[in-house]
Amino acid sequence: MDGSATFPDVTLAILAGGQGTRLGGAAKGLLTVEGRTTLERLLALGSHFADVVLVANAPEPYARFGARTVADAVKGKGAPGGVHAALGAARTPWVFAVACDMPFVTEAAARVVLDARAEDVDAVCFEREGRCEPLLAAYRAGLVARWGEALAEDPSMRRVLLRFRTRTLPEAALRAVDPQLRALANVNTPEDLVRYGVTLPAR
Template structure:
């Protein structure tokens, strides 16, 4: 663990779950913006954290980035399973989870969530347009056992979060440092490629 990190008690967890089917099946962490892949951008963000882990069931496309990688412990549960794997792999008391197709997450944006932690809080996320954003969120690593038990019911991430002491921040908390909420942007469709200036990886 890096005690000199900006967030010395937090692991950055990058979830590389989806296969990018709407983008032709590309590994979404290899999408690039301004010459850098989203994985390179998130790895740079990781320098602010004590540790970093990549959750990937198909790790081969990301081997060159040199990030410690784990697979889902409970298979076939989507993002809830990915968060569970990150909690289990954490070497710090807290995890900050992001998706591998989020190119614009910044240290300042992450800080808005991480500064909202408290002794009586298990998780922190942002509410945006009525939806909770569980892949731009902080979690106590000690939730791992109860989280794993919850997976038996195939829950949504929001449903899992509702069973813990979750602090939900209004989107204005993020707008203070990120007026266009770009940190929450993820690239799922061809329209998103155009909107955010994202380039597909070469085949």
């Protein structure tokens, strides 16, 4: 582990997510923003962390990046399954989870989350408009067994988080370092491509 990392006890977990069906089946990590793929932008953020893992059930599009890659241990569970895979793959006590279609995550945004950890907290995430934001969030890696048990219920992320000691942060805490909440932006639709200046990968 990299002792010089900003967050030496945290693994950055990048979740490759679904099939990008609303974007014509594009691999979301290959979407391009300001000349770099979203995955490249997030991997660059990895220099602040002790380790990086990419959770991808279809890793072939991302092989050229050389990231340590794992698949979901429990298939078909969406984001809860992806976080579970990250917890199981972590070599550190904590995991910071983001989605590969979130091109504007910054070290400052990660710090807001990670500084809110405490001995009596298992997970930290932002709450926006009454909903938790589970991908720009920190999770204690030791949750992996209980998290896996929760997957049997096919739960939403919110239901999983209710099982644990979850600290929710107001969006104002993020706005202090990210006034437009760009770190929470994800690219899911053609409208998002226009909104965030994102281009699809070449076929």
